[in-house]
Amino acid sequence: MTDKGGIGAQQYQIPPPKTQGAATGGQQLSATATQFVDKIDPFSKRGTSKRRRRLVNSSRYHPDSEPELTQLQLIKALNELIDHITTVKGAITELIYPEVIKMVSKNIFRVLPPSDNSEFDPEEDEPTLEVSWPHLQACLVYELFLRFLESPDFQATVGKKYIDQRFVLNLLDLFDSEDPRERDFLKTVLHRIYGKFLGLRAFIRKQINNMFLSFVFETDSFNGVGELLEILGSIINGFALPLKQEHKVFLVKVLLPLHKPRCLSLYHAQLAYCVVQFIEKDSTLTPQVFDALLKFWPRTCSAKEVMFLGEVEEILDIIEPEQFKKIIEPLFKQLAKCVSSPHFQVAERALYFWNNEYILSLIEENSSQVMPIMFPALYRISKEHWNQTIVALVYNVLKTFMEMNGKLFDELTANYKLERQKEKRKEKEREDLWKRLAAVELNPPNDRDPHILSKTPLTNFMTKRELPAGYGLIAPANSVGDKSSNFDKPSGEF
Template sequence: MFTLSPRKRKNDGRTSTGTDPVTKKIKCTSVSELIAQFSYSRLLNRKFSPQFVRESVDFVSSTLFRTLPVFSVDHYIDLAPVGLCVKKREVVLSWFEYPEWPCLESAYRFLIKLVVTHKTDPRSARVFIRRSFVEKLLGLFHSEDERERGALETLLTCIYNKFTDHRKFIRNRVFDIIRRVNDKNSAKHNGIPQLLFFLGGIVKDLDRSRIDEEFGASGQFPLRALVPLFRSKWVLMFYPQLIGCIVEFVKKDQKIADRVILGILSSWPLTADDPRECIFLDAVAGVFQWAKPAGFQRCIAPVLQQVERCLSSPLFLVVERALSLLQVVIVEAVKVRLPIKRKVEAILPTVFQGLVKVTMKHWRGKTRRLGKKMCKGLFPLLIRPEQNTSATPMTASASLMGATRMEIDQYPSTAAIQLELPVYYYLAI
């Protein structure tokens, strides 16, 4: 079995901290030789020796664990998914690319292969991959290079799955990092997106009983640690991973959906022209579709009130996201087995005025057409146009929520009859 000796490592420059091209080339070549060793070991019916694991971990540690450089430029916030990015992502990310990344990438590849291979015995390897080693790996998540943080996330997942003794320690350390971000609202941690993605992967592979055991019962962790992250001014850095992680928790325990939604609504931006409203609308839409009927009835009123305010936003992206959320609310309302009268009373009076403004008075033609399209095709709870062209306003709205004329006559005056019915006719043509 091939092993590394301290003398050889010293002579070939692997432990050198120099940054000259020759040293980098020697390091990359050495790591490539180690990676090739895994292919050769497949022919051998035995596991790696403890000496090989120890020297491999020491070698990789000398390459990875270093003082991270500090950049003087402001951190780049990716607004492209929201539609507000004004700079090319590739150009901006080049500011934070480490020149020594090829050597680091080889070291990460080797360490990942060392952890995941069945040739590594976890009982003997845990002596060398200790908690102090994991603690140093978590410290590297401060790296400005997104490629390194992605490799760290993959490596941390492999260690979590391989070494069961370290799982509680890793979870507690990740929880502490998230709590520090919540406690210091102005603090910036570059690794939050990858750590949230890591947590989402853990939750996805667990059943309900294991989640309660590892993350606390009654949704304590998502409510106390994840939802407050929406208040961070750096939420634009990690909102896709944050939403995905919260949705994974809600999928496992749908009873907490209404409390999560109310927590997101309580963190809503105060200004009406804040582009972050797109993020909050996406988060509510992702969680709302997993709410149970009881939770649906508790949170539908505040959600629709927020949708009504967003429909009046001067930002067309916010208006379009509000229309998408309204569509989700309507689809979920169809699934809930409630009387038609209660559905109309819950949805129509709240969003009617805002919907009229969007379809008739919005400054952007595409947004107006989107509102009309939703009303005619994706908004069957409000209107179902008649086939003939001689339909009156009353007959055009006679199929509200699939209701008959007799059911409409039984509606309270404030729910449907006293609404501006000519507008329904306008939307139907």
């Protein structure tokens, strides 16, 4: 049926009038006006419908709009397969290998959808869950594959025909999943593959290296860093001694730069464990590790600084005395800065080092080197810090130093007070100089005017300051009354 214009009425049917919101004052729009709005903005509804279709087709789980989930027949079959592999001896034959790998590949390998929230904060926001997990299908597929790999009937010589580098690459790509349950299964699966397939070990390590480097220097976003570091912690623990050069390069070039990203808190515990494992394997790596930590030491993030201090204490717990002597100066210079921090948590965490008996014994053995570095900062904080808890901790540390080496403590106290007096004297001279310059500017001296300032030339004060050689206005004076200065003075004495 057509209208008078000969065009299908159903195709161009005008929708009924609808009430608009605040933009139209809550008034109803006429049918003609509604049709006009639709014509001038034809993409609004189309964009919404496209987004809705994308959300339906993606593998994201949206608890706000949870669809009706129907039970799959496959779940029963998967449960039966898991029970069969677990209980029946000799259940895994050579014919099963390609079928299991094919089934696993079809069910878990997929392209991960982009994050819905571009400003997703892993520390604050809830993770995005996989839509297939409520069916338990994905969970059962991972469980079946794990039982398959862990079965005493599993033969790596047969499995290597099907579990190859391509399979491992697809597995590693899934570590970027936002679902922590899936990453936990992936961690266990990859660890089993690493343990059973010797030919894939170097390839797995290389690919993990590449993923970490891409995360640190390119994307700054990857969800599976913590899980991969857990696997590496176990791998590092099994490294043979002496360590190969490639393993040392991995520590310096790949692991240590992982301290740089701002999301360090998500995986710092696993990273610190890996670093400590390397130092336990080879103590000569300690100076390199500390150089890297100082290089990446946070300047503006106090929370990261507290984490760094915790990692330093873990390293000092297992450090050898000979290696400790090599890092005394850079280590305690940094600790002095941390103790002086106005952020009380940073200062408190640094002062807690003196509660560690092993670290305290190392400090006592090297008190003649440690105390001169730490004393000025500690003494100043004891007089100036705003937090009384920090002041009390500082007093305890100073008391410990006094008990360690009383003679050196007295010398440092006297030297500190002497230096403070010199600083105050210089500050007073500087203030006097500026006052004299201000007076000269207001009352330029000449032969007729009385002396408004002391007879000491200004150049004497200026030359005491360390200025670059050849400075245009000032040249060193030969004596107190030297008149041959490059400083342009008015005629007459000051």
